[in-house]
Structure formats: structure tokens, C-alpha cells
Amino acid sequence: MAQLEFIDYTPWREEIDGDALQFVPDKLGRPIKGLPTIFWSNGEPWSEANHFSIEKVLSNQGQSTKTALALMKHLAAYANWLESEGLDWRHFPVRRDDRSVVRFRGYLIDQRDRTGGLSPGTTTARMAAVIQFYRHVQAYGLIAKSSPLWKDRMTVIRYHDSVGFERAIMRLSSELAIPNRKRNGLHLEDGLTPLRTEDVAKLMKFTQEQNLRELHLMLSLGILAGARIDTITSLGVKNIETAYPDVQTPGTYRLRVGPGTGVRTKFDVSGELMVPKFLIDNLKEYSYSMQRLRRQDLASEPNRGLLFLTSRGNPYVSSTFNRLMTDLRRNAVADGLRFMHSFKFHQTRATFGTWLMGVAISVAGPKVAVEFVKQTMLHRHERTTFLYVRFLEEAPIKAQMAKEFSQAFSGLLKRDWTQYHA
Incomplete structure (x- = not known):
């Protein structure tokens, strides 16, 4: 599987020495300590993703790798999925549903909707990171600009400024973006x-x-x-x-x-x-x-x-x-x-x-129980603890509902309907 590693990056530049081309450390470049980088399972670096990581750190004046790390974690998950599916990240056939990035979007949604799967927030952020990466490689010419990635659309966001005047900003949005929608049902x-x-x-x-x-x-x-x-x-x-x-x-x-x-x-x-x-x-x-x-x-x-x-x-x-x-x-x-x-x-x-x-x-009733569980599980907010109360309260209702639903309709499903045929 692909690995996310951390390296100390030193920029190099090309230099002509007579008729020979050589590379030397770039004294004007900015070294980066602990740069997040991705390597494929065969040990080869994912050069385009690592270039993306470098640019993200440098755009932050090289002060922190935190933003780059968050994005690269999502890209590492994408890399692992690509290898598990035997796909290339540059796979963009004419048929939209066959494109690797589109298939990955479907995979993320399935994981989001699966019990115990990805949280809605993680799903949205992961797809956004992948889209951001593809925009980067296209802008730097690391992938053919004619590649059919997706369709973009302009969305208008309206807001009021500090003195009450209505303003509007335009934002570029991809059709592949996944809205951060809460998963159905109660979760902890x-x-x-x-x-x-x-x-x-x-x-x-x-x-x-x-x-x-x-x-x-x-x-x-x-x-x-x-x-x-x-x-x-x-x-x-x-x-x-x-x-x-x-x-x-x-x-x-x-x-x-x-x-x-x-x-x-x-x-x-x-x-x-x-x-x-x-x-x-x-x-x-x-x-x-x-x-x-x-x-x-x-x-x-x-x-x-x-x-x-x-x-x-x-x-x-x-x-x-x-x-x-x-x-x-x-x-x-x-x-x-x-x-x-x-x-x-x-x-x-x-x-x-x-x-x-x-x-x-x-043993003690809801009020005392909530305080006890809050302290034991080191919850910062009581509302997190109350999720467990609601979860336990709903469980018997769901179980009884399923039981009665089955009893009420199982007879209809097993009934011999041939007597009603004309």
C-alpha cells in the first residue's frame, strides 16, 4: 500500500558547467523540514502529489506543514484506493463513470453511508483535497489540460458586510464535490x-x-x-x-x-x-x-x-x-x-x-449517569455525553418496531396468492 512519509526537503537547481548539466543546492530556495510525501507501494514517489505538498507549504511562507499534511493524508487514502483498484490517477476515459476520480467519489459516498464508515465531514474534505490536487496538476501542466476531469460551475454566495450592505462573491465549484450532509440515523x-x-x-x-x-x-x-x-x-x-x-x-x-x-x-x-x-x-x-x-x-x-x-x-x-x-x-x-x-x-x-x-x-438514573460518563470518558461538552443516552433510548424502540413490523407483514409475504389469480 502507498505510504505517507516525512522528509527534510532541500531545493536544488540546474547549473551548466561547461558542456555538462548538473544539479546543485539552491541557496535562494527554502528548505522544508518534515515535508509530507507519498510513496507508492513499489517505493516510487508520487512526484505530482509531492510537488503539490511543496507548493502548499511554500504558499504558507514555509511556516507550517499542517495544511499540507491534512491534504496529503487525504491524497494518501486516494493513493491506497487507486492501488487496491488497480487504477492510474491519470485514467480519464471518455465515459464519465469510468474515470478514476469519479469512481473514487462513489466509493467515498458509499463509505460515508456505511455504518462505521467515514464521517460526512471527512468524506467532504477528502473529495475536496483530491479536487484541489487535480486543479494543481492541471495548472502546472503536469497533466494534459484536455483531459476530461469534470464540469465546473460558478456559484453565487450572498452575504451582508459589517455595515449591512448586501454583497455577493462568485465561487468555482466542481460537480464532483460532496456536500457535508449528516448521515441518517443517530450516531455517537x-x-x-x-x-x-x-x-x-x-x-x-x-x-x-x-x-x-x-x-x-x-x-x-x-x-x-x-x-x-x-x-x-x-x-x-x-x-x-x-x-x-x-x-x-x-x-x-x-x-x-x-x-x-x-x-x-x-x-x-x-x-x-x-x-x-x-x-x-x-x-x-x-x-x-x-x-x-x-x-x-x-x-x-x-x-x-x-x-x-x-x-x-x-x-x-x-x-x-x-x-x-x-x-x-x-x-x-x-x-x-x-x-x-x-x-x-x-x-x-x-x-x-x-x-x-x-x-x-x-444504577443511578440519567442525571447522575451523564455526569459520571462525562468525567469517565473525558468529554469536553455534555452534549457529546447525551448522545449515548439518546442512543440507548432509541435502541429498544427500533428493536420493537422491527419485531412488530415483521410479525405484521410476514404473513402477507408468505401468503399463497395463486387463489386470487383470474
Whole structure:
């Protein structure tokens, strides 16, 4: 699969030395540290996409690669899809529906509408990044300008200025743009839904049987403690060692996270994860296992204390973790776990939150339950926590509706209609 890597870029320029052409560092050019670049699975760079990345950084006066990184992550996803479909990004036949970029749009919409798939916001942003890339390569002559990409249209956006006068601006819009429309039905954080209990059991059994120890522990932290990816990948051995028993909840430990602990949280929220004692014990055992110690030996000094390291001793970043999830999905589906086809790691958090809210409501009622779950899951806003309440309230209604609908109409579907024929 295609890889998103980071390089230190130094601009070069051509120079004529007698009759020879040579390239030398361009002293007037601007070097870029940590430039996001894409390489195909065969190791070849995607030169046009990398040129796009360079221009995006330079257009920001070289101050930050943040914008370029966001765009290149979407292009890396496009590159992976192209390779999986055996398509070339320059494939533009006359028939519109056969064009690679049009087919990718259909794929994104399908992923958006699939349970556990892409969120509407990510879908819109990913297609916008691909369109922006194609505009770039066409403007720089990196693709034939006669290539039938898509049809553009001008849209008028009306607004009122600070003194109340009506104004209008014209914006170029592509027919391939995907509107950011909310997915039907109620979903939890990041537009995802929880895993079924039986699917959780199958997933954990699979990682255990496949001896995927590190991945098994990561999934356990998501399912049993509601930890996010960023939190899990920034955990240190010291964080596990300093976890302490919760005197009010036997068999449970408190694990401090957030500012001052070295463990990342969304919005830098400070708090404590509730982690089962047996999982803390397993994490401690893993921290001193030969598997992890070998990885620690390969790590640089600042990263040696991290609990989870790649096989090369590097900390997990989004690209390496995404590869881990891609391999997990592929292998699990091949083993018969069809629900893993669209699995997202964040579903483990949604699964924990749904279970926790259900238990809390049954014991203390909605008001106390919401506050308890909000603190346990480190939610910044209470409205995020209320999603779990609504999800649990709607579930029995949907189940009963499906049951009664089936009872009411199954007889009609099975009825022998031959007696009514003329």
C-alpha cells in the first residue's frame, strides 16, 4: 500500500558547467523540514502529489506543514484506493463513470453511508483535497489540460458586510464535490456506532489467536477504558506503573491522563481513565516483555519510555497506526469476520461509552449517569455525553418496531396468492 512519509526537503537547481548539466543546492530556495510525501507501494514517489505538498507549504511562507499534511493524508487514502483498484490517477476515459476520480467519489459516498464508515465531514474534505490536487496538476501542466476531469460551475454566495450592505462573491465549484450532509440515523462520537457484544468477543479472540499481543492490548484499552488512539499511543510505562486502585470501585484502577502526564487527550482535557485491574496487570507484564524491550532498544532516548512502539522502535503516528488497522481489517475479513470490513478503532470507544452509560443509568438514573460518563470518558461538552443516552433510548424502540413490523407483514409475504389469480 502507498505510504505517507516525512522528509527534510532541500531545493536544488540546474547549473551548466561547461558542456555538462548538473544539479546543485539552491541557496535562494527554502528548505522544508518534515515535508509530507507519498510513496507508492513499489517505493516510487508520487512526484505530482509531492510537488503539490511543496507548493502548499511554500504558499504558507514555509511556516507550517499542517495544511499540507491534512491534504496529503487525504491524497494518501486516494493513493491506497487507486492501488487496491488497480487504477492510474491519470485514467480519464471518455465515459464519465469510468474515470478514476469519479469512481473514487462513489466509493467515498458509499463509505460515508456505511455504518462505521467515514464521517460526512471527512468524506467532504477528502473529495475536496483530491479536487484541489487535480486543479494543481492541471495548472502546472503536469497533466494534459484536455483531459476530461469534470464540469465546473460558478456559484453565487450572498452575504451582508459589517455595515449591512448586501454583497455577493462568485465561487468555482466542481460537480464532483460532496456536500457535508449528516448521515441518517443517530450516531455517537465522530459519527460512529458501537460494536455488538458478540462482535467484540470475535475480534478479541481473533487478535489473541493470531498472537497480536500489542494490538490486543490497544483494543482492550479502547473497549474496556474508552481510550482514544492518541491517548493509547502516548502512554508511557511510568503512567501504567503510577496507576492506583479506585477504593470505591473494587477491581478498577485510575490512570491519570492529560496535561502534565505526557499522555495526550482531545482538547487537552485532564482526567483519569478507569481501567480494570487485570488489564493494568497485563500492560505491566507487556512493558517488561522481551517483545517490547527489543523495541525499546531500537528507540531514541525521548521515546524509550513509551509503552507502545513499532517494530523499528518508533512511536506510533497516524500513518503507522492506520497501516496497523488496515492490516487488521484485511486479515480479520479473510478469517470470516465480515463486520471488520468497515471497522474503525474509535468504535471501541463508542462501545465502551454505550456499555458504561447503560450500567450508569440502571444504577443511578440519567442525571447522575451523564455526569459520571462525562468525567469517565473525558468529554469536553455534555452534549457529546447525551448522545449515548439518546442512543440507548432509541435502541429498544427500533428493536420493537422491527419485531412488530415483521410479525405484521410476514404473513402477507408468505401468503399463497395463486387463489386470487383470474
